[in-house]
Amino acid sequence: MTIEGKKIYLSSITYDDTDSIIEWRNKEFVREQFIYRELFTRDTHINWMKKMVETGKVIQFIICLKENNKKIGSVYLRDIDAENRKCEFGIFIGEEDCIGCGYGREAAELICSYAFEKLGMYKVFLRVLSDNIRAQKSYKKSGFEVEGKSVADIWIDGRPIDVIFMAKFKENKKQG
Ligand SMILES: CC(C)(COP(=O)(O)OP(=O)(O)OC[C@H]1O[C@@H](n2cnc3c(N)ncnc32)[C@H](O)[C@@H]1OP(=O)(O)O)[C@@H](O)C(=O)NCCC(=O)NCCS
Numbered sequence: 001m002t003i004e005g006k007k008i009y010l011s012s013i014t015y016d017d018t019d020s021i022i023e024w025r026n027k028e029f030v031r032e033q034f035i036y037r038e039l040f041t042r043d044t045h046i047n048w049m050k051k052m053v054e055t056g057k058v059i060q061f062i063i064c065l066k067e068n069n070k071k072i073g074s075v076y077l078r079d080i081d082a083e084n085r086k087c088e089f090g091i092f093i094g095e096e097d098c099i100g101c102g103y104g105r106e107a108a109e110l111i112c113s114y115a116f117e118k119l120g121m122y123k124v125f126l127r128v129l130s131d132n133i134r135a136q137k138s139y140k141k142s143g144f145e146v147e148g149k150s151v152a153d154i155w156i157d158g159r160p161i162d163v164i165f166m167a168k169f170k171e172n173k174k175q176g
Contacts, residue, residue: 003061003110003111003114005066005106005107005109005110006066006106007065007066007067007101007102007103007106008063008064008065008066008072008103008106008107008110009064009066010061010062010063010064010075010107010110010111010114011061011062011064012060012061012062013049013053013060013061013062013074013076015046015049017062017071017074018042018045018046018049020062020071020094021040021045021074022040022041022042022045023094024073024074024092024093024094024095025040025092025094026039026040027094027096029096029099030092030093030094033092033128033129033132033135034092035127035129035154035163037156052078056080057078057079057080058076058077058078058080059076059077059080059111059114059119060074060075060076060077061074061075061076061107061111062074063075063093063103063107065098065103070095070098072093072094072095072098072103073091073092073093073094073095073098073103073104073107074091074092074094075089075090075091075107075108075110075111076089076090076091076111077089077090077111077115077119077121077124078090080119080121082119082120085120085121085122085123086121086122086123086124086125087115087119087121087123087124087125088124088125088126088127089108089111089112089124089125089126089168090126091104091107091108099134100134104135104138104142105138105141105142106142108138108139108142108143108144108168109142109143111124112124112142112143112168116170121170122169122170123167123168123169123170124144124167124168124169125147125165125166125167125168126139126144126165126166126167127163127164127165127166128163128164128166129161129162129163129164130149130161130162130163130164131161136164136166139166140166142168143168144166144167144168145166145167145168146164146165146166147165147166147167148164148165149162149163149164149165150162150163150165
């Protein structure tokens with residue numbers, strides 16, 4: 001499946017993307033922004049593909065540039081909860097020269113529209129480390145709003161880190 005955007009398109013992940021996913025996700029500038037920090041291996045990723053992607057528990061795409069078809073990262077929806085019409089959003093761009101170019105914002109907009117229109121979701125939420133300002137700016141631009149903060153939610157390198165919860169709703173529902 002392909003989802004067309006302006007500067008990018010999203011293409012369903014396949015096993016052929018395994019090497020790229022492992023390379024991107026293990027880069028320090030990517031890995032340090034995630035709550036789950038173990039190194040990705042071929043085994044762990046193939047296991048994820050079989051147990052999560054193939055079963056439909058996760059919908060995952062590769063982010064590609066329209067100008068040259070270059071693959072730059074991945075975006076996904078996980079914990080898809082049809083009963084409560086919500087799922088969790090995740091993203092990483094693994095090509096350094098493609099960071100901060102608006103591709104993350106567009107990828108988030110495209111996958112959220114897919115979640116609302118095709119999957120029947122009402123809410124897409126995410127968790128982001130409080131010091132990941134770039135990601136928070138990108139998420140706000142793509143329509144996510146802060147829902148709250150879990151103080152000292154995780155410990156990294158011997159210090160407590162706050163985790164911010166953000167969400168985007170179908171039809172721009174305002175919270176509160
Ligand atoms: C988070 C991520 C997906 C955002 O996508 P992106 O395409 O890089 O971001 P965008 O271009 O959409 O928006 C980034 C915004 O932050 C700003 N920004 C860029 N670098 C920044 C920095 N070092 N510090 C603060 N702000 C920064 C940009 O100027 C832009 O805001 P603006 O449009 O108001 O100028 C991408 O940077 C990424 O994958 N990073 C590494 C992994 C990661 O953090 N994943 C998310 C885990 S929750």
